Amino acid sequence: MMDASELLDDLLVQIYEPPLANIRDDGRISDTTNPLSVIMLLIDYETECSMNGITGYLGNSSGQRLPETIDALRTIGCSDHADVLHNIGSTAATGGMTHAAIQNDRTQLKPYSVTSFVELHGDKWAEVSDTIHNLYDTIDWDAFWPAMTSFVANNMNAIQRQI
16 A cells, blocks of 8 residues: 555656646646645645746746645645745735746747746846745745645545546
């Protein structure tokens, strides 16, 4: 029998492949009452932040689900983390660094172009970006994975019925 840690490890890959990828594609991922959606939102968030940082997350398709991701963090018991992410979102929006604005700068790129945030946006969001990074640096990532594993353990049946 699979334990919560093993199931979470499997989900790290499975959520990016059909049929689970369909949950993201059709919008069901936004349902934070569904334990699988909670896990998917948080895996997307952590993956994007690990690969491209917090500004990469905000500008990526995952960043469109910032409010749901904040709810998901609260659902797994990471309220302090959720508060920081909420503050990051508010800071970005106040500074004009919205998902739409970030995406607008990308419209000039050719498909599959590789660029950095600074190369693409220049210094127009330098101040707000610095504030966001300072907030992000306060996140307690050491609490994140244990909370995820505990949440999976408490919701194993509901998650396994969907995979």
